[in-house]
Amino acid sequence: NAGVMQNPRHLVRRRGQEARLRCSPMKGHSHVYWYRQLPEEGLKFMVYLQKENIIDESGMPKERFSAEFPKEGPSILRIQQVVRGDSAAYFCASSLTTATDTQYFGPGTRLTVL
Amino acid sequence: KNEVEQSPQNLTAQEGEFITINCSYSVGISALHWLQQHPGGGIVSLFMLSSGKKKHGRLIATINIQEKHSSLHITASHPRDSAVYICAVSPRGTDKLIFGTGTRLQVFP
Numbered sequence: 001n002a003g004v005m006q007n008p009r010h011l012v013r014r015r016g017q018e019a020r021l022r023c024s025p026m027k028g029h030s031h032v033y034w035y036r037q038l039p040e041e042g043l044k045f046m047v048y049l050q051k052e053n054i055i056d057e058s059g060m061p062k063e064r065f066s067a068e069f070p071k072e073g074p075s076i077l078r079i080q081q082v083v084r085g086d087s088a089a090y091f092c093a094s095s096l097t098t099a100t101d102t103q104y105f106g107p108g109t110r111l112t113v114l
Numbered sequence: 115k116n117e118v119e120q121s122p123q124n125l126t127a128q129e130g131e132f133i134t135i136n137c138s139y140s141v142g143i144s145a146l147h148w149l150q151q152h153p154g155g156g157i158v159s160l161f162m163l164s165s166g167k168k169k170h171g172r173l174i175a176t177i178n179i180q181e182k183h184s185s186l187h188i189t190a191s192h193p194r195d196s197a198v199y200i201c202a203v204s205p206r207g208t209d210k211l212i213f214g215t216g217t218r219l220q221v222f223p
Contacts, residue, residue: 033210043200045210056210089155098209100145100164105157 002027004094004106005074012112013082021077021109025094032075033103034067037089046090049075082113117141120201120214127221133188135217137201140182147211148175148186149200157200160186191221 005024013019025032034046045059049069060067064082069075079086089110093103118139127133137146148160161168161175163184168175172191177184188195201214 031209035211035213042215043202043211043213045212048209056208059210091157093157100162100204100209102159102162103147103211104159105149107156110155 004092004104006090006092006106006109008109009107010110010112012114014114015083016081019079019082019086019111021079021090021092021111022074023077023092023094023106024074025092026104029094029096029104031095031098031101032069033093033095034075034077035091035093037091037108039088043091046077079111082111084113087111087113116215117205117212118201118203118214120199120217122217123215125217125219127191127219129192129221129223131191131221133191133195133219133221135186135199135201135219137184137186137214138182139184139201139203139212141203141212142206143179143182143203144206145204146177146184147202147204148184149202151198151200151216153197160199188219191219193221193223196220 030051032049035043037043047067048056064080066078089108091108092106095101095103121136145164150158163177172189174187198216198218200216202211
């Protein structure tokens with residue numbers, strides 16, 4: 001049973017470009033969470049999704065950021081018109097039930113904005 | 115003030131020492147998680163607690179719901195335990211995690 005997969009592992013974008021980060025949850029898990037870790041800072045919740053639904057996006061910046069978890073395929077975190085302040089590690093986690101269940105983390109995508 | 119506070123921020127130990135990392139939180143919770151982040155960045159879930167105590171190998175986690183406090187203990191510490199240990203809580207009525215800033219542990223041989 002493969003763990004949580006994220007790709008790409010490293011992503012370099014120039015200011016103004018779009019970044020697409022992908023997350024495939026563990027097999028059988030329908031709950032996906034995205035977290036951001038800014039350099040030298042702690043992890044921060046961004047968004048919680050179930051298949052085809054956004055359940056809680058209270059941690060998402062109001063502009064340029066969006067997330068989806070379609071019926072088929074991975075969850076996608078999309079950042080439009082990236083700025084230098086978006087440079088961070090983005091982690092995805094999945095769980096069998098809700099956040100009160102154990103969350104399994106992917107290896108992260110390290111986004112660098114030039 | 116952060117909703118989740120950890121202490122100490124940094125900890126160094128000699129191999130074999132008993133380690134304690136503390137976590138205090140200020141919100142009502144449905145669960146508390148202890149995570150380990152390796153130097154390469156990967157995150158592993160160690161424990162998920164809602165009451166009492168759990169043990170896995172040399173790791174022990176306890177929680178006191180009334181005092182809003184949890185501890186992570188490492189017995190017979192080893193250099194491979196060197197990592198950042200992160201406490202996170204699931205506030206009651208939500209499905210998100212709020213994280214502490216982590217405790218950086220270095221164990222020297």
